[in-house]
Amino acid sequence: MADVKKIATRDSYGNALKELGAQHDDLIVFDADLAGATKTATFQKAFPGRHFDCGIAEGNMIAVAAGASTMGLVPFASSFAMFAAGRAFEQVRNSIGYPHLNVKIGATHGGISVGEDGASHQCCEDFALMRSIPGMVVMSPADDVEARAMVKAAYEYVGPVYIRFGRAAVPVFHEEEGYTFEIGKGEVLQDGTDVAIIANGLMVAEAIEAGKLLAEAGISARIINMATIKPLDEELVLKAARECGKIITCEEHNILGGLGEAVCGVLAEKCPTPVRRIGVNDEFGHSGPAAALLKQFGLSAEHIVEVAKDFCGK
Template sequence: MIATRDAYGEALAELGAENESIVALDADLSGSTKTGVFAKRFPNRFFNMGIAEANMVGTAAGLASVGKIPFVSTFAIFAAGRAWEQIRQSVAYPKANVKIVATHGGVTVGEDGGSHQSVEDVAIMRAIPNMTVIVPADGEETKGAIRAAAAYKGPVYVRLGRNKVPTVFPAGHEFKIGKGNQLVDGSDLTFVTTGLMTAQAVIAAEKLQAEGISARVVHLGTIKPLDKEIVLKAARETGAIITAEEHSVVGGLGGAVAELLGEECPTLMKRVGIHDRFGTSGKSDELLKYFGLNAETLMEEAREIITRKG
């Protein structure tokens, strides 16, 4: 169990030792986003921009224009919200080599409540041209994703969480932008998941097997560009898709998969996530249960979609 934000802090510090062009900027939240690990090792390459997210993104774009590789971090609600215009105009439009790594995404922010629980950020970032959007499942994938983002030339948005999550991928997992991973084989239906919901889908698939339901699990660590091949293959072979994400079903993973299937392979489908509403205050585990973001809900949806499938 490790929080993806903790894995980010470790990976960024490792990269900093390997590449002097990497710099980090934070909006007075380095203790929470874990860029503080980088700051301690490389104080001359760390910039605390204060509570000025828009200025931070603009500064990062300037640093990128002179060959630096800036990693910009704050909470997802502030990155996708307060700094949206600067991300669009100063980063995405000119294809600036800026990496926006936003932590505290989703309802697992917990007691901070709906005002701080970003459930729209993936949709917002996915809509921006030239933007790559990544949502890792666990700490190991996060480390690989940060390395891949650093090597990639262009804007990247990485969404991370606050809480510790189960480890899905083995140590040293190689992350490839735009490529999904089939974690469990199955023939009756496919769970297409991202973020912390991937571990829940693996649990659900194992339990469903005992009921005679064969569920495939496909994890998409990259939401944009979407791995069309792995999704279409699953749709054609299993005939039923259930997406799962700690995000609004509007415009996130569910929206992306629905768009693809609607155009290229109409398939029986269900979206599990936040259904067009804001988050609320509570303990993270209680909120996941409240919003149905768990293996039990996935199993219920699997039984229902099998019935609908006939």
């Protein structure tokens, strides 16, 4: 996919905030001393009076954003996923989730692809943490077009939202013209009948590539982009299970608590189906180049193909 345009979804986040900021005076942005990395600096340059740096005090940032939302403003609070979901969990739960306030959390640098920052910053637990908060919407976009549409949808939605954005540039496969995004709805990118591969984030591009390789091997794979982890598109999951008979989930997250477990929970109750989960296998990451780490942890098209071939007996 070398000839495909690649953009990091954290850049998409900054660009979307700037665009929305020009349309909505009530949109404000908080950051925790990381505006250059989270790309909220893009918004800051355009609207300096509506961007607030809270310093390295993520819990305070969340509390301030919660207060701002009670005054009719729509705050986006941003930091690395490890800090936004991890360090500030109590404030997210008690100050935003419990009163169900209209705060959006833009968390960048999630997953193994944070690379050289190492295990301490490679947050592979954020989906699990945020899914556990009642009423919290949890999403992870696959490319630039989806990410920008997702930020707009988050602004329009009334209630708490958590969105994970990536550090690494990923292929842009959506066409801008005619594209729409809806919270809680998955997307079939390729039809298939032998196995359904359900992915989100940067794993969607890998799943698309795996689908092509599997077709060459005589395996018909349905590729589904499940950008919203909560609320999950249960109808689409059940349809895939009934029509394909086998499910593979792919996520840049611990296999515990994320997309894989969300899918398994639905299937266990409503349509028992064999499932294979591809993700980080309940372990911490370590320092290294992002691309090398993704391959080492099996977050690649090649590994998806291996799992699918074994699963389908080919």
